[in-house]
Amino acid sequence: MVPSIYTLADETAMQAALAQAELAYAAGEVPVGAVVLDAEGQIIGVGFNRTVTDHDPSSHAEIVALRQAASALRNYRLPGATLFVTLEPCAMCMGAMLHARVGRVVYGAIDPKTGACGSVLSVHAHPQLNHQTSVSGGLLAERCGDLLRQFFRERRNKAKELSATSQ
Numbered sequence: 001m002v003p004s005i006y007t008l009a010d011e012t013a014m015q016a017a018l019a020q021a022e023l024a025y026a027a028g029e030v031p032v033g034a035v036v037l038d039a040e041g042q043i044i045g046v047g048f049n050r051t052v053t054d055h056d057p058s059s060h061a062e063i064v065a066l067r068q069a070a071s072a073l074r075n076y077r078l079p080g081a082t083l084f085v086t087l088e089p090c091a092m093c094m095g096a097m098l099h100a101r102v103g104r105v106v107y108g109a110i111d112p113k114t115g116a117c118g119s120v121l122s123v124h125a126h127p128q129l130n131h132q133t134s135v136s137g138g139l140l141a142e143r144c145g146d147l148l149r150q151f152f153r154e155r156r157n158k159a160k161e162l163s164a165t166s167q
Contacts, residue, residue, distance in 0.1 A: 006106070006135060006136075006139050009122050010084070010106060011040055011068045011084040011098065011140065013037055013041075013043075013082070013084040013106070014084050014086070014106065014108060014139045014140045014144075015140070016032060016033075016035045016043060016046070016084070017033040017034050017035045017061075017066075017084045017085055017086050017108070018044055018086055018108075018123060018140065018144065018152070019155070020032030020033025020034060020035065020047060020048040020061060020065075020086075021048060021061070021086045022147070023048045023146055024048035024049045024050075024061065025147065026150055027048075027050075027053060028052065029047050029049040029050060029051065029052055029053060030051075030148070030151065031049070031147045031148060031151050032048065032049045032050075032060065032061040032085065032086050032088070032148075033046075033047070033048045033049075033061050033085070033086050033133040034044065034046070034047050034048070034062045034064070034083060034085040034086070035047075035065060035083070035084050036065045036066060036068070036069035036078065036081050036082070036083050036084075036102075037082045037083075037084070038069075038073070038078075038080065038081055038082030039081065039103075041081075043120065044068070044069040044072045044073060044081070045064075045065040045066060045067070045068035045069025045070075045071075046064075046065055046068060047061045047062065047063070047064025047065035047066075047067075047068060048061045048064065048087040049061050049064075050064060056144060057077060058092065059115055060090065060092065060093050061085060061086070061087075061102060062083060062085050062093035062096065062097065062146060063092075063093060063096055065083065066083070066096055066097065066100055066102075067095075068076070069081060069160045070100065072112055075102070076099075076100060076104075077100060077101045078100045078101060078102050079101045079103060080103050080111070081102050081103060081104075082102070082103065082104040082105075082106065083097060083103070083104070083105050083106070084106045084139075084153075085104050085105070085106075085107050085108070085118075086107070086108040086109065086144040086147070086148075087107060087108065087109050087111050087115075087144060087148065088107045088109065088110050088111040088115035088117050088118075088119055088137055088138075089105065089107060089111075089115070089116055089117060089118050090111070090115070090118040091114070091121055091123055093115040093116070093121065094117065094121075094123040094124055096130075097124075098123070098124070098129060102133055103130055103133060103136075104133060104134045104136075105117065105124065105133055105134070105135045106135075106136055106139050106147075107135070107136075107139070107157060108137070108138070108139055108140050108141050108143070108144030108145070109139045109140075109141050109145035110137060111140075115151060117135045117137060117151065118135070118137070122163070129150065
C-alpha cells in the first residue's frame with residue numbers, strides 16, 4: 001500500500017526507478033535506481049548505479065539520472081523536477097540535487113549508514129544552504145529494501161562459497 005502522502009503517479013515513478021535498480025542488479029552493481037521527472041511528470045532522466053562498471057565513485061544512480069535530465073533539458077538547473085530513487089541519497093547525491101535545484105526528492109528504503117535525508121545527515125534542509133528541497137521517504141520501501149537485501153545476501157553467500165572452496 002502506498003502511504004497517503006504519495007500519488008499513483010509517484011508510485012509509477014518509483015516502479016520505474018525499481019526497474020533501473022534491477023538493471024544495476026543484473027550488471028552486478030548495488031541495485032539502486034533513479035528517475036527524474038519534469039514539472040509535467042514526464043521522465044527526463046534515468047539511471048542506475050554504475051560505480052564498478054564505470055570505475056567512477058560518482059556514478060551513483062541519482063548522478064547518472066541527473067546528468068541525463070540536464071542533458072535532455074540542455075540546462076544544469078532542474079527547477080520543478082522530482083527525483084525518485086530506491087535508496088535514501090548520500091551526501092554527494094543530495095549536494096548534486098541541491099546544485100541542480102531539484103524541487104522534490106522521493107526515496108524508497110532508508111540508508112542508516114550513509115543516508116543524507118534524515119538517517120545520518122539532513123543535507124536537504126540545512127538552513128545555511130541557499131537552496132532546500134522537499135524530501136520524503138518510504139515509497140515502496142519494502143520492495144526497494146528487499147532488492148538490496150537479496151543482492152547483499154547473494155554476495156555474502158558467494159563469498160562464503162569461495163572461502164570454503166579455497167580451504
